[in-house]
Amino acid sequence: MKWQMLTLVGEDQPGIVAQVTDALFRGGYTLGEASMLRLGGNFTIMMMVDGGQSEQALSACIAPVAEKLGLRLHLDPIHGGLHQHRVPNFQVRVNGADRAGIVAQVTGLLAESGFNILELDSDVVGSQDDPVYIMTIQGYTEATIETLETALGRLEADEIDVHVSAIETLIG
Amino acid sequence: MAVLDILKLPDPRLKEVSQEVERFDDELLAFIDDLEETRQAGPAAVGIAAPQVGRLQRIVIIDCSTTRKPVPNHGRLVLVNPEITEWDGFELGREGCLSVPDYTGNVIRAERIKMHALTPEGEPREFEMEGYEARALQHEVDHLDGMLFIDRLVSRRTDLFQRKVYQKGGKKRK
Incomplete structure (x- = not known):
């Protein structure tokens, strides 16, 4: 192939x-x-x-x-092919008033934690006058949830609402 | 005891509705031992249902006591003729399946359930489950009804997902 x-x-x-x-x-x-x-x-x-x-x-x-x-x-x-899926173990949800730099700030802190982004969806919603940025990221890292929360906690001062949760994929 | 072969998609038997167990005998107990051995032989499955090994009977095993982060659970449960009687709330979570290799996806399940079932000896039991354990049971009971998690996949951009962002964010804010 x-x-x-x-x-x-x-x-x-x-x-x-x-x-x-x-x-x-x-x-x-x-x-x-x-x-x-x-x-x-x-x-x-x-x-x-x-x-x-x-x-x-x-x-x-x-x-x-x-x-x-x-x-x-x-x-x-391209190199690679099928059957190379990686299962994410963390999900990060972000929302805040839209402004330049949100993605760079969030993903920069994640990259420092060795976080490999597998999927990222983002959207600008709200209205023309009050746009809101919403982003969900799923990825894999060996870091603990506490490490990620501490790293992303630095964004609170910037009024970006970030929520990290572990993804425990259920195999049944 | 023996590790049984797991049926994989697109085996049509995975789409069939399983029958209730009527005979509670040594043969049933021996099968349950094999089913449990099969569950443990695979890649870290928290549950397994009899039709996944080609036995179209209403028998499931779940064990949510060994998750990376501990969750509320009742230990290892062997449930015969399980029936969910109440569903409450809904939650998005990622699932995979021994019968669907190399794929995981997001599925909406009830957050809390009430259910009853019989033990392998035929004794009635009732349970209230929440979160991950409730999800595991719903996944396995689906197998008994010929449903796979891929029949319930939702888009990554689903509306529910985004509303939850607001709820959790709102609570966290100081």
């Missing part, structure tokens, strides 16, 4: 996923893990595609549908 990371971004409209994946299916490609999300009115796709042939062939397969849908296309050959 030779995986490529296919990135597609463009103005959201119904039918993007169906048309893109149909073109890949007809081209004989296999899909792996993917993240597809509407961000700020755009639709974004990051998808592992088994590019059995060449990068050029995959690009030629997807370019017509991308052009038709107004999507910008990017391809990267």
Whole structure:
């Protein structure tokens, strides 16, 4: 298997996923893990595609549908592959009045604690006049919850509300 | 005693509804020993249900006494014909399953439950469970009804998730 990371971004409209994946299916490609999300009115796709042939062939397969849908296309050959999941053991939730630097401050302190971010979702909600930033992070670290809480506690002075909780994944 | 084979997705038997146990005999006890040995042989499972080894009967084992951070629990429980009678509250948590290798995801479960079941000898028992133990029991009882946690997955961006952020944040603030 030779995986490529296919990135597609463009103005959201119904039918993007169906048309893109149909073109890949007809081209004989296999899909792996993917993240597809509407961000700020755009639709974004990051998808592992088994590019059995060449990068050029995959690009030629997807370019017509991308052009038709107004999507910008990017391809990267990648190392790694499927079945490399890591299970997060901590979750960090953040919210506060939106301002520059929240993500950098929070993730900077996490990085100092050896925290490996596996997933990060963020959104700006509230209203135009009073925007609120909400972020949830899931990741893995050997550090204790006390260490993380102490590190992130430094943000209280900045009126950023941060809550750390351990994730005990239930296997049953 | 023996370690039994775990059925894995997409085995159709995992989607079947299991039958109530009617015979409480030595054969049942021997099977329960095997089921427990199978649970312990795998990757740190807090629970297992009989249909996961292909026996479509309403038998589960849970043991929440060995979590990394201690949680309220009743020790190791072997529960025959378990039935949940009351559900209260809801909570998001991450689950995986011996029958669904290499995947974990978020599932909403009741925070507190009341349930009754029979012991392996057929004696009635009642329990009130909360949090992680309640989650484990709901996960296992789902197996008896042909449901897997992947049938209950919720989006990472689920609304419930964000409301909880506000609640917990609000309480913590000094």
